[in-house]
Amino acid sequence: MTRRDSVRGHVVLLLLCMVFLVAAIAVAGTLGATRLARDVGVLTEDLRSAAYSNLALRQRLSEAQADARGWALSDGSGYADAYRLALSAAEVEIDRLERLVADDPAMRPKVRAEVRAARGWMGFSQRVVTGEAGPYRPAYLTRGQRLFDAFLDRHQEVSEGLDGEVDALVAQARDRVRATVGFVVLTSVLGLLATALLGLRLVRRVSEPLHAMQASVERLSAGDLAARVTTTGPREVRRVAAALNALAVENQESRGREAQVVDRLRALDRAKDDFVSTVSHELRTPLTSIAGYVELFADGFEEGCSAQQQGMLTVVRRNVDRLRTLIEDLLTLSSVEAEAFRTSFDVLDLSHLATDVAHDVADMAARAGVRVHTSGPGYPVLVNGDAGQLSRALLNLVSNAVKFSVDGGEVLIRLTDTDGNAVVSVVDNGLGIPSPELATLGTRFFRASNALEAEIPGTGLGLRIVQTIADNHGGRLVVESVEGQGTTARLVVPRALDGVARVPAGGIKRPETAITPE
Helix, strand or coil, X not given: CCHHHCHHHHHXXXXXXXXXXXXXXXXXXXXXXXXXXXXXXXXXXXXXXXXXHHHHHHHHHHHHHHHHHHHHHCCCCCCHHHHHHHXXXXXXXXXXXXXXXXXXXXXXXXXXXXXXXXXXXXXHHXXXXXXXXXXXXXXXXXXXXXXXXXXXXXXXXXXXXXXXXXXXHHXXXXXXXXXXXXXXXXXXXXXXXXXXXXXXXXXXXXXXXXXXXXXXXXXXXXXXXXXXXXXXXXXXXXXHHHHHHHHHHHHHHHHHHHHHHHHHHHHHHHHHHHHHHHHHHHHHHHHHHHHHHHHHHHHHCCCCCCHHHXXXXXXHHHHHHHHHHHHHHHHHHHHHHHCHHHHHCEEEEHXXXXXXXXXXXXXXXXXXXXXXXXXXXXXXXXXXXXXXXXXXXXXHHHHHHHHCCCCCXXXXXXXXXXXXXEEEEEEECCCCCCHHHHHHCCCCCCCCHHHHHCCCCCCCCHHHHHHXXXXXXCCEEEEEEECCCEEEEEEEEEECCCCCCCCCCCCCCCCCCCCCEC
């Protein structure tokens, strides 16, 4: 087993090809750019400067010639100084031009010829202007013009030579650019072909065993415990295949143990349900007897009971009611946690359920001096659910709001349709819940500290039942509260996509009044 027979080896080889490709392109580009920069430097520095000096030399000698002619055709005043300045400037340009073409064997002879012609005219014109040639004669103009024309001819040859070298350098730079681009393109194409071939080979060697592995995994997921993965391909893929095969063997062995565990858990669950049901029913009978005898005792001895005895009877009644409520809550919680009611889901109008609950707590609210109000959107709000369980959840929320409200308080049951969800908000202005205790709401048997201090009866299972019912309906319960200001509990249930609301046979009440629009 070699490194080349692995995904890592293939990837490294692929990366090396890419690095070689990039390096080749970089070297070719650098060399081409360097040579091109050198040519451009020669073109822009030496040749351009030489052409400028050559042009300046002609300009200065033309000015000197004009001054010499002016001196000859006049009395000479005002031209001699300008003539000398032009000659001095011409000498400067001659020196610069010779220096610039000193390393150019093609242009050096031409520049020398131009300089000789220029100095020939300059020497002749100086002898005439200074008087060294004797009295001025018209023939001097003709001879001077011939010398100047000879200079112009040599000047033209130099200009054409410089232009020719510029054209040659431009053509050479163009050829080098083309060669560099061609090399880069060729290298890129070859590199891309090599990279593509290596990539395809890597993909084929990896993808084929992976597809086979996927098929085997799908067979395992479908329950075919005898399915196994073929151990082919690169080293890493073979290791994964071997690990999956080991996992499949372990899974096959654990399925038997899992079946035994599931059977035991089911037996324990049935035992738990039987225990809760049995204990609850067994407790109901003595509680009913105790409650009956307490009422008989109170009716038979009401006039002869002392205040202390009346207080004891009240305590007994309160504890009997508390035990009865606790038993009912335990049975309800056991039922909703078992999710046994899921098979009886119907399309329901949540507004009717909320109205029913408002009527159910009317007497309780009246005794507590609490007003209950309802509001809704004014049209059916349909949900998929169990009517009895949703009614129980709403009843728990509303009865809690009434129970924890102060005398003269108000409870609002508000139904809204928001973002595909039906939301029933129960708002009160009662005791509220301390902020540190909000995180523990919904745990079994939890009751707020201020409720315990106020000695408000309860089992601590109401919100747990509501949360479980909400979870089983795909919804949630949200509680917001401020101590001393009140509580808002929101039951959120997904809306039914379509359907007609109906009530199961022998189901919930249908009052004449409905929730009024907001």
